[in-house]
Amino acid sequence: MLKLTRYLKPYTLSITAVFILLFIQSLSQLYLPTLMSDIVDIGIVQGDTRYIFKVGVVMLFIAAGGTVATIAASYLSAKSATGFGKILRNKVFTHIESFSLQGFNKIGTASLITRTTNDITQVQQVTMLMLRMVISAPMMIIGGVIMAVSKDAQLSIIILVVIPLLSVAIFVIARKGLPLFKALQVKLDKLNRVLRESLTGIRVIRAFNRSEYESVRFNRANGDLTGTAINVNHIMVSMMPVMMFLFNLTTIAVVWFGSIRINNGSMQVGDLMAFIQYVTQIMFSLIMISVMFVMVPRASASALRINEILNMEADIKDPQCSQGSEGKRGVVQFKDVTFRYPGAEEPVVNDITFTTFPGEVTAVIGGTGSGKSTLINLIPRFFDVESGSVKIDGVDVRDMTQKELRAKIGFIPQEAVLFTGTTAENIRYGKETATDEEVKRAAEIAQATEFISTMKDGFQSLIAQGGINISGGQKQRISIARALVRKPEIYVFDDSFSALDLKTEANLRAALKKEILNSTIIIVAQRVSTVVDADRIIVLDQGRIAGIGCHKDLLEKCKVYREIVVSQLSEEELA
Missing domain, CATH: 1.20.1560.10 (ABC transporter type 1, transmembrane domain)
Known part of the structure; x- marks a missing residue:
């Protein structure tokens, strides 16, 4: 004492x-x-x-x-x-x-x-x-x-x-x-x-x-x-x-x-x-x-x-001095990345290498437990890699301050988390200085305006603790709007469309494609319909890359991807 x-x-x-x-x-x-x-x-x-x-x-x-x-x-x-x-x-x-x-x-x-x-x-x-x-x-x-x-x-x-x-x-x-x-x-x-x-x-x-x-x-x-x-x-x-x-x-x-x-x-x-x-x-x-x-x-x-x-010392620390980045903004590069949780015998992700660029949509798909969410959690540095490196704009994320790194990223988690307050305050959580117009624009892109307008006080309607007074899909859309309002260089969607119906998801992806042309988009998904139009699809299997390419190429060359597609789509849809 x-x-x-x-x-x-x-x-x-x-x-x-x-x-x-x-x-x-x-x-x-x-x-x-x-x-x-x-x-x-x-x-x-x-x-x-x-x-x-x-x-x-x-x-x-x-x-x-x-x-x-x-x-x-x-x-x-x-x-x-x-x-x-x-x-x-x-x-x-x-x-x-x-x-x-x-x-x-x-x-x-x-x-x-x-x-x-x-x-x-x-x-x-x-x-x-x-x-x-x-x-x-x-x-x-x-x-x-x-x-x-x-x-x-x-x-x-x-x-x-x-x-x-x-x-x-x-x-x-x-x-x-x-x-x-x-x-x-x-x-x-x-x-x-x-x-x-x-x-x-x-x-x-x-x-x-x-x-x-x-x-x-x-x-x-x-x-x-x-x-x-x-x-x-x-x-x-x-x-x-x-x-x-x-x-x-x-x-x-x-x-x-x-x-x-x-x-x-x-x-x-x-x-x-x-x-x-x-x-x-x-x-x-x-x-x-x-x-x-x-x-x-x-x-x-x-x-x-x-x-x-x-x-307890923080196991993730900021560097003594941060290294600035030059050139193109929003390039994410994984190079020989391996990561395992403390006490685990085997790595969750192993020898991962790929690069994403601004203006492109990169999707990550795989079976349950293949390491998809773990992989993208390495980008905002929620965990540090065991070996290899994760770089943004050519700079290792460990050489950037956490504040500087996360300011570049709009992260939409798998489980939509909302806070007690108004709808506008929850969206503005992504950018404290956002104007009312920016909040409304972000909600419109996230396909949230329709249900927000039917709420008693609109954007000033109160969200209960944990968002228990709205549906799962509504929570996801507010969570997406929260990331959109900050207009980051990189968007990371961790299976963030899972609670949306196919029509709403299609409208959302179409709106996103028009709005964030110069940003890097990384999407983790379970549904093939979510990733089919992506510029690059990364297929994970037991923590390793089983294939990288577009939908058409992977159907022909990647057995794991074809199995996933066949399990979700009919023969007519495949054709």
Whole structure:
């Protein structure tokens, strides 16, 4: 957790002020019992009303000063801790955004969400508590012991016996709780994962009547989390009874032995009253420390999980200096490209070589698992090649910054992803500065204008989270419009026409051909009708190129392509 304290640097002045204010508060609390002792031993015993009034006024001013210091310290500590949480969330979120797809898969989406929310909240709460306790509790303990010894050294032996006993109890309980707190956060990840899958997959769950199964799965994860939480609480709640037992025992001992010393004339009544208050302050400070020890183990477990993210180095990094490109814009070249996923025995794509040019349509087709989507994911550098190179305009994509590289590409993913907001905002996501005319033009080319115009508010109609209030084909068309509006040099369509009917797809391809004459177009498709008019068709089979050419040539020369065509088209269509 100490590694994270560097993010408190912007609040150095506030934290310093908190420490000063808590120092003032502690001094006021430590001085009040002595003044009360004087009132009893001098004012009440001697019947000096004037002295009682005089010291009482001083006590009121000191108490008021301590109260103001406490309120100010509470405000500043809360402000610092909350700001610390904000900075930490920004750092974690920004760092997560730099992860490759492999980085996301390594930790898991559910765990990343938990770490960015729940774990940071745990650290934030403990930071606020520590800012309050790190000065006041130790000072109250040390100051209380000193003041108690000054009142009666022999009676203070009781305190010196109790403090080690309390310290041992706190240490033992905290030591047992830490491993369980780590397990608790892991099981919270699991619960979040199950809940997330159940909510996002609700249509599939209902379609297959698996609601009961999902309820059992959720209850199992929930019960597992609950069981661990109960075990943690069983350990941690034992701390308070132990503390209160020792506190009450200490108070009885002080009163018992203090009354003996008063009877012997070795101690005054006012001193005993002050002594009891100092013992109370010491014990309550120890109780506060024990509360901190209850929260610190969980926060420590959370801090470890946060640090794990922050310490993860992005496996895809920008070069020290980007290389510019010259000449024709939009040329994509694969040269001897091989790629395998981490831990995989065999490459997904192997020895891939081809070149695409502006003004041309290059289609990639193949059976399921042939490596089509993996291949085009190498263009925007979602993954880095194992060997060979992917070049754009003669420059290796690894020698370009990710921002510069992806500004050249309009990527339409296989699964259309939309964000909460208006239809126009989702299209404008491709180009933030796009005008209304550009948004409408992109929608028109993407064949989206027809259904958008029938929506209640047109382009200002709200899209629900994940686009659940529109169809799959409508989502794909908005996704295509989002790429079109930025007018990039390269368009990459990852099976982006799969949810469109043949008529809409034909109209869309015709509109695209007229609009983006000077851009490079790469299309991944399952349907032969989508690729038949392409200038170049690349046929993949088990991660290797089985053939490259136009539709007519491949029908004659490529067995794999002919099998795909025969499986989709009739003999009349083939002819």
